[in-house]
Amino acid sequence: MNKVALIEAIAAKAEVSKALAGKVLDAALEAAVEAVKKGEGVQLVGFANIAVVEKPARKAKNPRTGAIVEVPAKKVVKIKPGAKFAL
Numbered sequence: 001m002n003k004v005a006l007i008e009a010i011a012a013k014a015e016v017s018k019a020l021a022g023k024v025l026d027a028a029l030e031a032a033v034e035a036v037k038k039g040e041g042v043q044l045v046g047f048a049n050i051a052v053v054e055k056p057a058r059k060a061k062n063p064r065t066g067a068i069v070e071v072p073a074k075k076v077v078k079i080k081p082g083a084k085f086a087l
Contacts, residue, residue, distance in 0.1 A: 007021045007022045010024070036050055036077055047085075048081050050079050051078050052075050
């Protein structure tokens with residue numbers, strides 16, 4: 001499902017226009033991205049938990065040359081699906 005199909009599904013289920021559904025979806029995604037960029041987690045109970053996780057610095061091997069390289073520490077986004085995604 002792409003964004004257009006998701007907007008159509010939201011509009012049909014909420015019985016609103018596609019334009020309004022698109023604005024609401026964009027606003028919700030923007031708010032979630034802003035919260036994660038601030039380092040806050042986003043918890044949508046039953047749907048998903050989105051959090052920022054620190055990955056420590058580590059050593060890795062370049063597969064082409066075999067040389068050991070330093071990979072710096074970084075922050076990554078971790079998404080844990082909720083119970084509604086149980087198949």
